[in-house]
Amino acid sequence: xxxxxxxxxxxxxxxxxxxxxxxxxxxxxxxxxxxxxxxxxxxxxxxxxxxxxxxxxxxxxxxxxxxxxxxxxxxxxxxxxxxxxxxxxxxxxxxxxxxxxxxxxxxxxxxxxxxxxxxxxxxxxxxxxxxxxxxxxxxxxxxxxxxxxxxxxxxxxxxxxxxxxxxxxxxxxxxxxxxxxxxxxxxxxxxxxxxxxxxxxxxxxxxxxxxxxxxxxxxxxxxxxxxxxxxxxxxxxxxxxxxxxxxxxxxxxxxxxxxxxxxxxxxxxxxxxxxxxxxxxxxxxxxxxxxxxxxxxxxxxxxxxxxxxxxxxxxxxxxxxxxxxxxxxxxxxxx
Numbered sequence: 001x002x003x004x005x006x007x008x009x010x011x012x013x014x015x016x017x018x019x020x021x022x023x024x025x026x027x028x029x030x031x032x033x034x035x036x037x038x039x040x041x042x043x044x045x046x047x048x049x050x051x052x053x054x055x056x057x058x059x060x061x062x063x064x065x066x067x068x069x070x071x072x073x074x075x076x077x078x079x080x081x082x083x084x085x086x087x088x089x090x091x092x093x094x095x096x097x098x099x100x101x102x103x104x105x106x107x108x109x110x111x112x113x114x115x116x117x118x119x120x121x122x123x124x125x126x127x128x129x130x131x132x133x134x135x136x137x138x139x140x141x142x143x144x145x146x147x148x149x150x151x152x153x154x155x156x157x158x159x160x161x162x163x164x165x166x167x168x169x170x171x172x173x174x175x176x177x178x179x180x181x182x183x184x185x186x187x188x189x190x191x192x193x194x195x196x197x198x199x200x201x202x203x204x205x206x207x208x209x210x211x212x213x214x215x216x217x218x219x220x221x222x223x224x225x226x227x228x229x230x231x232x233x234x235x236x237x238x239x240x241x242x243x244x245x246x247x248x249x250x251x252x253x254x255x256x257x258x259x260x261x262x263x264x265x266x267x268x269x270x271x272x273x274x275x276x277x278x279x280x281x282x283x284x285x286x287x288x289x290x291x292x293x294x295x296x297x298x299x300x301x302x303x304x305x306x307x308x309x310x311x312x313x314x315x316x317x318x319x320x321x322x323x324x325x326x327x328x329x330x331x332x333x334x335x
Contacts (some may be wrong), residue, residue, distance in 0.1 A: 017019035159265035179282035182275035
């Protein structure tokens, strides 16, 4: 057989192999025969997805892949090691699995359905498919952030100040003065805090974005007291700024449990108090004191200013005060 003929056969075989990859995108054909699980995780990390987002995507993927279209299909534990090529066939939107899964989450809140759809659409698009046109994401109603009233806020501050937990006063004060997310607060290391400048550097916040948050003398004083106490603890995590009684880095779950205890002491519903509610109070407090929306966006670490604009609609009084200040400034300029 001639050399030219061999080359032609090799080309045909190569073409056949590519056709057999079930229309995998060119970018992942080379991965067709390896496990999809670590490859997809790496893809999410490469895109800059946060750890929390990755966990959320994995949770949705687990539920979706565990959805069965026949009785003899495998559970998720047996699907983690299937190849990218096999996953391409398994998640094909035309095999009915997607529709069955959507029915199973139909009763969830629109925001939850959209979050899970975002994860699954990422997964199936990664292996070369697309969401069918008949699948429409549910519309979310406009939700105004929940905030504490001035009286509730006063009660929370008092309860935190009187708490036996040495972190209570610091956490409540720090959240109210910086607007930091609870995951960002838990992730703070002691070297991220500039005690002289009264600022903290948030590393790898939501969307893997770094930013700076600021605090006042009040927080600086409470923080200084904590540092003295922290140095007396047996630290398991020596870098962590906030640690629990066992010396381990505090977790968002641990902070929420602390919020529940503070809510009880403040005689308000546990549903009314969370780190995110205090973040909302931080934002509306800035707005009421005349801060512009772009500055608030930067301090909160919002990627999209539309996310920040919702604070303009929290209550009519806030809007009236902002409008009144703007009109007063305009009158002074015209004079």
